[in-house]
């Protein structure tokens with residue numbers, strides 16, 4: 422058996438196409454959705470992510486403004502930029518690209534972004550709404566993209582044993598909350614670095630979400646035949662045959678495709694879904710702010 426590949430690029434474009442009529446309606450009212458992205462320092466991966474976000478904005482007809490700050494910038498100066506964007510009525514979405522330099526308190530920066538413009542969905546207020554079962558607001562983009570991937574693949578989540586590996590604020594924890602919500606109805610296990618017998622727990626799972634950050638960590642033989650496998654990880658591994666000197670791989674051994682029923686590839690799986698959900702959040706924030 423070979424798994425069905427979940428093509429995040431194609432599914433992401435479907436989401437973006439569905440946004441077009443809402444963007445046209447906003448423009449007809451004289452409102453152009455506008456995303457501002459703040460990037461600090463010169464981390465190469467962050468620059469690639471920000472560039473991909475700008476390209477998606479161009480595709481969707483969303484204005485994008487990029488604010489580049491030096492890696493030596495002070496926390497106070499980042500806060501001033503965020504506050505300026507908060508009060509700029511022409512800006513509807515604000516994203517501060519992670520990671521920030523270690524000297525900067527990332528939570529403080531995120532919680533300074535207006536919750537109405539928090540298109541990454543990481544503000545305490547937006548995460549609080551999610552915990553209370555409200556999925557109508559600005560949801561974190563990667564978990565929301567995974568949920569959309571499951572929905573567009575007609576995957577029935579109700580009653581399934583879902584295993585989320587990773588408990589981060591941006592992926593593992595919010596996706597586990599979403600999967601357990603009424604209406605989604607999975608039975609969720611959250612695994613982390615202290616979990617024992619992970620291989621056995623994996624074998625019980627109908628749905629595995631791997632958000633670990635370790636190349637090809639989940640082995641093919643850990644995957645129950647026919648399981649849905651969503652690979653969130655983006656890992657750079659050395660590859661002297663490539664011009665760049667590295668290749669991207671996920672947290673799941675690609676051999677798992679022989680066992681799984683469905684699998685999301687890396688690259689081309691969760692990454693494009695995350696960007697499509699960022700576009701969706703920007704449109705939602707614009708609609709809300711222009712009411």
Ligand code: NDP
Nearest residue numbers: 563587588589592613614632633634653654655691692695
């Ligand atoms: P974090 O480093 O914040 O979290 C990693 C999680 O994995 C932690 O909860 C950690 O456990 C757990 N973990 C680490 N080692 C093990 C282990 N041996 N066994 C079980 N669990 C383990 O990472 P993120 O959640 O931010 O990101 C995870 C991956 O997803 C990364 O590769 C990242 O690049 C990628 N990513 C991809 C996105 C996309 O759009 N495709 C978006 C965001 C992230 P503990 O809590 O105990 O430390």
